[in-house]
Amino acid sequence: WPKKAMEGRDEDIRPCICCHKGCLGRAFEGKPLCCSVNPAVGRERYYEIKKAETPKKILVAGGGIAGMEASRVAALRGHHVTMMEKSGELGGHVIPGSKPDFKYDDRRLLDWYCRQMRELNIDVRMDTEATEENIMAEKPDAVIVATGSKDIALNVPGINRPNVCTASEVLNGTKQAEKRVAMIGGGLVGCETALWLARQGREVTIVEMQGDIILSKSPVPHMNRIMLIDLLNQAKVKVITNNSLLEVKAGSIIIIDNHFSRSELLCDTVVTAAGYKPYNQLFRRLNGKFAELYLVGDAYAAADIQNAIWTANEVALHI
Ligand SMILES: Cc1cc2nc3c(=O)[nH]c(=O)nc-3n(C[C@H](O)[C@H](O)[C@H](O)COP(=O)(O)OP(=O)(O)OC[C@H]3O[C@@H](n4cnc5c(N)ncnc54)[C@H](O)[C@@H]3O)c2cc1C
Ligand code: SF4
Missing domain, CATH: 3.50.50.60 (FAD/NAD(P)-binding domain)
Structure with a gap:
């Protein structure tokens, strides 16, 4: 971030959300310090974003935080990414979650992700529900399902x-x-x-x-x-x-x-x-139909922003 600050690219600096879950919270658990919104912190060598040897066509279903992190990392690695979001707005649960004024930092994180989608020229299809049919029609090499969770x-x-x-x-x-x-x-x-x-x-x-x-x-x-x-x-x-x-x-x-x-x-x-439960019917429908099919974020385990970002990052780093 110091380089971005010196170049006047403040909007590209990923904001801290003051959650303390990835940094001090982990220290209290005896784990190495990291960061919820940047899983590479403290382990940069292992989480370095490297260009993929073979660029692939990747379809991401769901435009919440997990879907956007998967799209961002995959695009930075040189893959061709299409992301489908069934609603008219990106962000999923972070949209209501960032409404209170004291959740301003979560709103900044959401704005940062939306900006990354634009800067990386990701093919974002709003108001488009990902279904078995329209995913098949795209003929992707890999599918990442990030369809989130629903209220219990x-x-x-x-x-x-x-x-x-x-x-x-x-x-x-x-x-x-x-x-x-x-x-x-x-x-x-x-x-x-x-x-x-x-x-x-x-x-x-x-x-x-x-x-x-x-x-x-x-x-x-x-x-x-x-x-x-x-x-x-x-x-x-x-x-x-x-x-x-x-x-x-x-x-x-x-x-x-x-x-x-x-x-x-x-x-x-x-x-x-x-509480919330994973919403992953799409994943179950696609299971066995794609050689590379992944489940990330709340759709994998309904939890929090750290889980959404870390699971998506891990998958996109290794496709
Ligand atoms: C009110 C509230 C406050 C919260 N506050 C915090 C907090 O302070 N800190 C914290 O760490 N966590 C918080 N959380 C939890 C956190 O927001 C979620 O764990 C996280 O945002 C999940 O991200 P996700 O992308 O996996 O799923 P979601 O946010 O659920 O996003 C899934 C997206 O997929 C889309 N979608 C679903 N099916 C399809 C389909 N078939 N095709 C296309 N699109 C589809 C949905 O429209 C949605 O946009 C909060 C949650 C809520 C509800
Ligand atoms: S966003 Fe990262 S640095 Fe900020 S409080 Fe959360 S874990 Fe700590």
């Missing part, structure tokens, strides 16, 4: 009521949260969305089935976790742990604790943030 849907009575929506719907502005909000799920997404809503004057209560918040399977580094807990306290967000959603009613929810005791919580809107 809760199966409880009343979940389809109009006062229920997902965290992404609220963040994207397609659904509105009323005054009293019950946030179902106290992982990173639930807590950040709760903070964002509380700062806009909503009275938010987080309901978490585990004994504490931000303990999801993809661990959040200690310093980020305690800072977010402090900010939630400051914003007067209430937290109920060891409780699960049992039923949604018109103006309340019924929750049940781990001793099977039920209680009622009054609320106008129920926002769900109960």
